[in-house]
Amino acid sequence: MKLVKIDHIAVNVTDMARSLDFYGRVLGLERLETVDCGDFDITYFALPNGGRLELFDYRGQNRDVPRHE
Numbered sequence: 001m002k003l004v005k006i007d008h009i010a011v012n013v014t015d016m017a018r019s020l021d022f023y024g025r026v027l028g029l030e031r032l033e034t035v036d037c038g039d040f041d042i043t044y045f046a047l048p049n050g051g052r053l054e055l056f057d058y059r060g061q062n063r064d065v066p067r068h069e
Contacts, residue, residue: 016041
């Protein structure tokens with residue numbers, strides 16, 4: 001099997017400000033938009049070849065999720 005394209009990747013984040021800095025400034029991905037979905041926000045970044053990265057922010061409710069550093 002050969003991976004040809006990634007359509008999208010969804011990531012739950014615990015610190016949106018740090019995540020925006022990392023994916024935008026450090027990795028250089030283009031930030032597209034942020035959508036308010038009521039209980040959470042989704043911020044989209046463009047991935048190469050037309051895919052996108054979706055950062056989910058449950059407005060601080062992700063803080064208790066174990067982090068891997």
